[in-house]
Amino acid sequence: MKLINLIPVGTKINFLSLRKIAILASLVLCVASFGLLVTKGLNFGIDFRGGIMLEIRTAQTADLSSIRSNLGSLGLGEIELQRFGKDTDVLIRIESQPGGASGQKIAVDKVKKILGPAVDYRRTEFVGPKVSGELIEAGVTAVVLALFAMLMYIWFRFEWQFGVGAVAALGHDVFLTIGVFSLLGLEFNLSTIAAILTIAGYSINDTVVVYDRVRENLRKYKVRPLEDVLNMSLNDTLSRTLLTSITTLIALLILYFFGGEVIKDFSFAMIWGVLVGTYSSIYVATPLLAHMNLRASAVALPEDDDNETVRP
Amino acid sequence: MVQISKWKVILVLAICGLGVLLASPNLVAPEKVGSIPSWLPNKQMSLGLDLRGGAHLLIEAKVDEALKEGLQSLQQGVRSALRRSPAIGYRSLGLIRNGISVTVRDEKDREEARQRLREIGDQMVLERDENRFTLKFTEDQLRDRRSNILEQAITILRLRIDPDSVKETSIQRQGTDRILLQVPGADPERLKRLIGQTAKMSFHLVDPEISTLDPRRRVRPGTMVLKSRDEADGSGQPLYYLVKKRIEVSGENLVDSQATVEQGRPVVSFRFDPVGARRFGNTTRRNVDKPFAIVLDKEVISAPVIREPILGGSGIISGNFTTEGARDLALLLRSGALPVPLTIIEERSVGPSLGADSIAAGKTASIFGLIAVAIFMLMAYGGFGAMAIVALAINLILIAAALSLLQATLTLPGIAGIVLTIGMAVDANVLVFERIREEQRAGRTPISAVDAGYSRALTTIIDANLTTFIAALLLYMFGSGPVKGFAVTLAIGLCTSMFTALMVTRIMVVTWLRKRRPKRLPL
Numbered sequence: 001m002k003l004i005n006l007i008p009v010g011t012k013i014n015f016l017s018l019r020k021i022a023i024l025a026s027l028v029l030c031v032a033s034f035g036l037l038v039t040k041g042l043n044f045g046i047d048f049r050g051g052i053m054l055e056i057r058t059a060q061t062a063d064l065s066s067i068r069s070n071l072g073s074l075g076l077g078e079i080e081l082q083r084f085g086k087d088t089d090v091l092i093r094i095e096s097q098p099g100g101a102s103g104q105k106i107a108v109d110k111v112k113k114i115l116g117p118a119v120d121y122r123r124t125e126f127v128g129p130k131v132s133g134e135l136i137e138a139g140v141t142a143v144v145l146a147l148f149a150m151l152m153y154i155w156f157r158f159e160w161q162f163g164v165g166a167v168a169a170l171g172h173d174v175f176l177t178i179g180v181f182s183l184l185g186l187e188f189n190l191s192t193i194a195a196i197l198t199i200a201g202y203s204i205n206d207t208v209v210v211y212d213r214v215r216e217n218l219r220k221y222k223v224r225p226l227e228d229v230l231n232m233s234l235n236d237t238l239s240r241t242l243l244t245s246i247t248t249l250i251a252l253l254i255l256y257f258f259g260g261e262v263i264k265d266f267s268f269a270m271i272w273g274v275l276v277g278t279y280s281s282i283y284v285a286t287p288l289l290a291h292m293n294l295r296a297s298a299v300a301l302p303e304d305d306d307n308e309t310v311r312p
Numbered sequence: 313m314v315q316i317s318k319w320k321v322i323l324v325l326a327i328c329g330l331g332v333l334l335a336s337p338n339l340v341a342p343e344k345v346g347s348i349p350s351w352l353p354n355k356q357m358s359l360g361l362d363l364r365g366g367a368h369l370l371i372e373a374k375v376d377e378a379l380k381e382g383l384q385s386l387q388q389g390v391r392s393a394l395r396r397s398p399a400i401g402y403r404s405l406g407l408i409r410n411g412i413s414v415t416v417r418d419e420k421d422r423e424e425a426r427q428r429l430r431e432i433g434d435q436m437v438l439e440r441d442e443n444r445f446t447l448k449f450t451e452d453q454l455r456d457r458r459s460n461i462l463e464q465a466i467t468i469l470r471l472r473i474d475p476d477s478v479k480e481t482s483i484q485r486q487g488t489d490r491i492l493l494q495v496p497g498a499d500p501e502r503l504k505r506l507i508g509q510t511a512k513m514s515f516h517l518v519d520p521e522i523s524t525l526d527p528r529r530r531v532r533p534g535t536m537v538l539k540s541r542d543e544a545d546g547s548g549q550p551l552y553y554l555v556k557k558r559i560e561v562s563g564e565n566l567v568d569s570q571a572t573v574e575q576g577r578p579v580v581s582f583r584f585d586p587v588g589a590r591r592f593g594n595t596t597r598r599n600v601d602k603p604f605a606i607v608l609d610k611e612v613i614s615a616p617v618i619r620e621p622i623l624g625g626s627g628i629i630s631g632n633f634t635t636e637g638a639r640d641l642a643l644l645l646r647s648g649a650l651p652v653p654l655t656i657i658e659e660r661s662v663g664p665s666l667g668a669d670s671i672a673a674g675k676t677a678s679i680f681g682l683i684a685v686a687i688f689m690l691m692a693y694g695g696f697g698a699m700a701i702v703a704l705a706i707n708l709i710l711i712a713a714a715l716s717l718l719q720a721t722l723t724l725p726g727i728a729g730i731v732l733t734i735g736m737a738v739d740a741n742v743l744v745f746e747r748i749r750e751e752q753r754a755g756r757t758p759i760s761a762v763d764a765g766y767s768r769a770l771t772t773i774i775d776a777n778l779t780t781f782i783a784a785l786l787l788y789m790f791g792s793g794p795v796k797g798f799a800v801t802l803a804i805g806l807c808t809s810m811f812t813a814l815m816v817t818r819i820m821v822v823t824w825l826r827k828r829r830p831k832r833l834p835l
Contacts (some may be wrong), residue, residue: 128657201779258680
């Protein structure tokens with residue numbers, strides 16, 4: 001049986017020759033992300049900003065301008081309208097109202113009154129200022145702890161250089177994801193945090209697979225230059241890296257197009273994250289190893305033959 | 313090591329069979345689950361509120377306020393105890409965080425003051441520093457009181473929201489002063505009305521002189537100005553009543569309340585306990601032809617004139633009610649007053665139409681995802697790909713089984729987690745297949761290549777999955793609501809995909825190898 005060879009096998013691409021350009025490009029992108037974050041900021045959803053969000057469905061095509069002028073007359077402060085998937089669906093965001101919880105309830109009542117009974121309220125969300133503060137805290141804690149826990153894991157399983165490389169790649173992916181959310185003005189909310197953590201998991205996953213091979217090859221080819229070993233490891237794992245990325249991307253693209261409007265941003269973040277994560281494990285995580293004194297500590301490891309390694 | 317021991321095969325088959333069995337109730341329509349015999353697994357995946365529609369409300373109880381109220385009445389008690397003849401001179405009677413403090417003017421009164429204070433707070437800690445006494449709760453007592461207040465609030469909420477315990481309402485305590493309320497299929501606005509009212513009810517006499525007045529006007533001692541709930545004057549301004557502060561009968565004495573219809577109008581009937589009935593009887597007998605006010609949460613619901621003494625202990629409130637308004641008021645009175653005001657600090661309500669759309673979208677995405685990944689795997693690995701697809705299908709069944717068994721809530725992000733798992737689950741297979749392919753290229757025989765492929769890919773697979781598992785774990789710990797659902801399916805998916813890739817596909821590959829004994833693997 002002859003299979004279609006989708007992914008090239010037995011490649012000998014010199015990935016590391018591009019490492020200076022790649023690392024420079026990554027640095028530039030990270031700085032750009034940071035710049036965007038500082039100047040443009042993030043479009044925080046109500047999870048982190050507090051406020052009210054309503055998703056409504058109107059009988060006919062929703063007339064955004066009339067809804068806008070209707071709601072504008074209520075004096076509820078800043079109101080954002082956004083078509084949501086279909087012509088009839090509109091997402092309304094209202095800034096946090098003064099007067100605590102009852103203030104929010106009054107605002108929602110006013111909105112429902114002015115929009116009339118013919119509107120289907122598909123979703124009503126309200127997050128109070130206290131809760132949004134806690135959600136920010138929990139989100140940041142989760143991301144930081146996740147990065148830290150993964151670093152510890154890699155450190156425990158490999159030498160420290162791998163930990164540094166993996167976390168650099170991870171930070172790179174997280175940074176660029178936040179950057180793209182800032183650039184495109186996508187809503188940054190709880191599911192974005194979920195996406196970022198999943199991206200972190202995926203990116204580490206990808207990196208670990210390459211690193212496992214680097215470690216194996218380092219023990220196998222003790223006299224080869226480090227650069228060659230790294231290149232070889234990348235080529236060895238290339239088809240797996242691409243295959244897994246492709247199947248994951250297929251699933252995510254389908255989620256993006258068919259999974260409904262509510263998780264569209266989540267899917268987008270994941271798609272971006274998988275692309276960036278695949279790139280970073282090849283061009284960031286592994287080349288960085290070339291700049292750290294990897295050989296010395298790897299050679300200090302117990303001797304073994306080319307077969308299975310004894311592992312803790 | 314191409315031999316797999318028989319018991320291992322049996323175990324794997326047993327797990328897969330169990331998975332199918334546990335997942336099967338999900339094929340039955342939800343309303344028919346009851347008809348599954350009890351000896352069969354009959355648990356379905358429980359859908360999150362974002363999928364079936366419903367209200368998710370995070371409520372904050374102002375427990376401190378209730379505690380403070382308690383301390384204020386304690387302060388009142390201390391005041392009257394010290395004033396009791398022979399009166400003890402005191403100064404600076406005030407509240408401290410967990411009790412009250414008071415200073416006795418004269419040293420010789422110390423012992424008497426100690427005794428009187430002891431009587432009031434017999435469970436409390438009494439301390440003295442010179443002439444200054446503090447009477448306070450221990451930290452344990454304070455915690456118990458807080459906890460009791462919250463529990464009581466939860467009990468009353470349950471009575472209000474789900475009096476007949478028919479809905480799958482979930483009311484959970486969160487921390488020391490929060491309640492998480494999850495009600496499927498509920499009308500969030502009505503829910504908020506029911507939660508937002510303390511429903512403290514009392515009956516007062518009305519100062520008959522004036523019935524419409526300026527709320528800012530100074531009133532004589534012992535009276536207060538209260539707004540009418542529904543009545544308004546000609547210009548739409550709410551009506552105000554001058555009401556005597558003294559509570560004639562309190563809502564605590566109510567034993568029942570029902571919404572009924574009288575002369576074609578919705579009204580609320582009520583009935584007092586014996587104590588309340590006697591008090592109500594006395595009040596009405598002494599005040600015939602005078603108005604009295606029914607006050608709920610500092611608003612006058614109605615202020616009828618007493619036409620004759622009401623001695624039976626039951627009566628009717630005929631305010632300006634709609635049928636629904638009467639029903640809700642009766643419910644509020646029946647379930648009693650909340651010990652503490654509640655505020656909604658987070659709401660996530662999903663209407664049934666969005667929930668249904670999300671389920672449909674989730675199904676479509678899962679099926680399309682599965683098909684697309686299957687096609688790709690077939691193209692990439694041929695026969696081996698087919699085995700991976702079978703493993704993937706088993707994987708999905710096992711996820712459904714685990715979700716049903718654990719009764720973990722499936723949310724929309726949870727479905728996203730499943731679709732993502734479809735994409736990522738093949739990873740373990742890909743790792744193994746790639747390794748086998750490589751070992752074969754290095755000149756190994758098929759059997760030895762398969763063997764080396766599995767054993768060498770194992771550590772990589774474990775390393776890779778454990779890191780993602782760490783992410784899922786943290787998401788579960790710090791995520792809220794739907795995000796938690798995502799973490800759950802992601803974690804379950806990781807476990808099942810490792811199982812299927814390492815055990816299920818392996819059995820298939822090995823069985824195939826032994827039957828065919830190929831010279832070369834089609835990889």
